[in-house]
Amino acid sequence: MAGCARSESVQKDPLAMIGFHEGTRRFAECAAGGTLVGVEVGFVEDAWSFGEAFIGSVRLICSSKKVSVEYLGDQDDTFVFGRLNLKTIRKVECEGAGGVAGFKWRAAAIKNPDGAEMRQAGLVVLCNRAGNAPLEMVLEHSPAASHTYPKSFTCKHVTQYAGLDSPKLTKMLMWFNRKSFAALEPLECA
Numbered sequence: 001m002a003g004c005a006r007s008e009s010v011q012k013d014p015l016a017m018i019g020f021h022e023g024t025r026r027f028a029e030c031a032a033g034g035t036l037v038g039v040e041v042g043f044v045e046d047a048w049s050f051g052e053a054f055i056g057s058v059r060l061i062c063s064s065k066k067v068s069v070e071y072l073g074d075q076d077d078t079f080v081f082g083r084l085n086l087k088t089i090r091k092v093e094c095e096g097a098g099g100v101a102g103f104k105w106r107a108a109a110i111k112n113p114d115g116a117e118m119r120q121a122g123l124v125v126l127c128n129r130a131g132n133a134p135l136e137m138v139l140e141h142s143p144a145a146s147h148t149y150p151k152s153f154t155c156k157h158v159t160q161y162a163g164l165d166s167p168k169l170t171k172m173l174m175w176f177n178r179k180s181f182a183a184l185e186p187l188e189c190a
Contacts, residue, residue, distance in 0.1 A: 014173060016153035018105050019183030020118045021175055026081070027070040027187075029171040034064025035190075036100045036169050038093030039125050042086030043141045044180060047119075051109035053141035054119035056180045057082035060172075061093055069174075081174045082181030092137035098128030099168030102154030102186070104136070106147055119180070124149050128166040155189035164189075 030036055038061035043053040060067050062077045069075055094100060108121035121141070126134035134154065140147065155167035167189040175183035 014185035014187055015155075015158055015189075016103075016186050017183060018103060018123075018151075018153070018185070019120055019175065019181070022117065022182040023175055023177030023180075026072075026174050026176075027171070028060060028081075028174050029068050030060070030062035030064055030077075031066035031068040031074040032064040034062040034066060035097075037061055037063045038091065038100070039123070039139065040089060040091035041123060041139050041181075042080070042083065043088040043090070044083060044086065044119075045088060045141070049110060049112045049114070050119065050121075051111040052121050053088065054108035054121045054180075055082075055123060055139075056086055056119075057084065058174070058176075058181045058184065059091075060174075061091070063097070063099070081176040083179055088141055090139045090141075090143070092125045092127075092139060094125070094127030094135070094137070098130070098166055101126040101128045101134040101156065101166065101168060102152065103184075104149035104152040106149045106151070117182075122147050122149060126152075126154055128168055130166060153186055155186075158189065161189045 040059040042057035044056035104124035123139045125137045161167040171188035173185040
C-alpha cells in the first residue's frame with residue numbers, strides 16, 4: 001500500500017456510513033491487487049443495552065487472501081476489526097470474480113437507551129452478478145428471522161462508478177475498538 005495513495009484515499013469523503021465513529025479508525029483495502037469478495041461478522045450476544053445481538057466484529061475477505069491495514073501493512077485476511085473470540089460467526093462470500101457491490105444494513109433494537117450507541121444487528125452483502133441486480137446475502141444472528149434493511153449503499157449509486165459494468169468496493173475506513181466493531185465507511189470502488 002503506497003503511503004501517498006493511502007493518505008489521498010483517507011482524505012476522500014466516505015461514500016456511506018455503516019455504523020458510527022468510535023474507537024480506532026484504520027484505512028483498509030485488499031492487498032496485492034485483490035478485491036473484496038466477502039465479509040465475516042461476529043455477534044455480541046450479552047449486551048444489556050440492546051434487545052438483540054449486534055455485530056461486534058468484522059473480517060474482510062479478499063480474493064488475494066491479504067488485507068492491507070493502515071499502520072499494520074499487509075495481513076492475512078483473517079484479521080478481525082473489533083472484538084475477538086465471539087461465539088456466533090456468520091460469513092458470506094460472493095461467487096466468481098464479481099466481488100462486493102455494496103451493503104444494506106439495519107440498526108440493533110435498543111432495550112436500555114442509557115449507554116446504547118448505534119450498533120448494527122443485520123448486514124446484507126450485495127454480490128455482483130454479470131448483467132443482473134446484485135445477489136443479496138444476509139448476515140443475521142438468527143438466520144430464520146425476517147427483517148427489512150432501511151439503509152443501503154451500492155457502488156452503482158455513486159455517479160463516478162455508475163457507468164462501470166460491475167463496480168466493486170475496493171477501499172474503506174474501519175472503526176473499531178477492543179470491545180466492538182463500530183463502522184465501515186466505503187471510500188472507493190473500481
